[in-house]
Amino acid sequence: QSALTQPASVSGSPGQSITISCTGTSSDVGGYNYVSWYQQHPGKAPKLMIYDVSNRPSGVSNRFSGSKSGNTASLTISGLQAEDEADYYCSSYTSSSTPVFGGGTKLTVL
């Protein structure tokens, strides 16, 4: 199973909104509503930010939102804050009954 495709890096200024894309195929992203997003700060474990395409776990800021169109899922962060600077990974369930991760996107807050 090939990794999902994410941009290597994105950046934005405080207060702005950014969107990170996650492109797969009809065998993963496009075929299931099981896309999740993880935030990882350096040296720390990943943290679940979005599950089932657009659901936020309890305690995650409503500045984080998720969506999907066809074979591409997206994570949008609004009102960007310095603490949002981190690596972000998408993941999707696949037709092989296993998950696949994206390559990761480094978010820089300017």
Add this chain to the structure above:
Amino acid sequence: QVQLVQSGAEVKKPGASVKVSCKASGYTFTSYGISWVRQAPGQGLEWMGWISAYNGNTNYAQKLQGRVTMTTDTSTSTAYMELRSLRSDDTAVYYCARSDIAVAGVSFDYWGQGTLVTVSS
């Protein structure tokens, strides 16, 4: 609160085996599964496999089939991941993560702190 606490860092020689533990607390262990995810230095996340703590069913990544075994001890709410025939490219931080009870890889809602495994001669 849900916690997953992993065993400490390991240094192994090529060809050896490593067994990493993941002790769960704060929830009913047998109501969920445990996935294992690794991250090589400076690289992305790689799913290794999943075990249901309910019935012991497993699902391993194809590239690790035959080298990895995942088990659980429900009496101590602990999951284990053993990786054999270690190679230098197995050097990574290994994470356990709470997962669905019946399906591998839908999402991972709580993560352990990670265990660094270094493979070096």
